[in-house]
Amino acid sequence: MADHIHDVIVGPLTFDYFRQRIAKGWTVVAVEWRKPSAADELLMEEMDSQEPPYGQRISQDCGHLVEDKLETEALLFIYERVVSGWRPTQIAVELNKSGYRTRRRLPWTPAAVFDLLPRLIELSPKLQGRPDWPSRRAKLTVIA
Numbered sequence: 383m384a385d386h387i388h389d390v391i392v393g394p395l396t397f398d399y400f401r402q403r404i405a406k407g408w409t410v411v412a413v414e415w416r417k418p419s420a421a422d423e424l425l426m427e428e429m430d431s432q433e434p435p436y437g438q439r440i441s442q443d444c445g446h447l448v449e450d451k452l453e454t455e456a457l458l459f460i461y462e463r464v465v466s467g468w469r470p471t472q473i474a475v476e477l478n479k480s481g482y483r484t485r486r487r488l489p490w491t492p493a494a495v496f497d498l499l500p501r502l503i504e505l506s507p508k509l510q511g512r513p514d515w516p517s518r519r520a521k522l523t524v525i526a
Contacts, residue, residue, distance in 0.1 A: 436501050456482045467525045470495040
């Protein structure tokens with residue numbers, strides 16, 4: 383009985399692909415065609431437009447997310463000021479004075495700071511769990 387394999391090909395089908403299979407002793411038995419639905423195409427567009435969460439980036443092997451040190455520093459900077467009672471406007475001014483830029487290398491705006499608040503809430507246990515957090519927290523001055 384002959385061996386059978388079923389290859390799912392991602393990307394364009396090339397002659398090299400067939401040459402490699404033939405060189406290994408395989409012969410073509412069938413070809414199956416598929417046309418993506420409109421829903422599939424919308425899903426792919428949405429997936430392509432998504433970025434990693436702020437503070438993370440895609441690893442070099444493209445297999446997982448890793449911490450982005452500069453973005454994490456900016457998050458910690460923002461978090462410390464939020465905990466101290468600063469407004470997004472004040473935080474944006476200080477981020478820009480300190481040389482921080484957004485992911486797209488633009489100056490910070492109050493809206494950009496505000497948009498990060500859900501991310502800060504998500505990360506707050508991790509940020510407060512950092513070994514240096516107690517000493518950093520002790521240095522914060524809460525404004526009323």
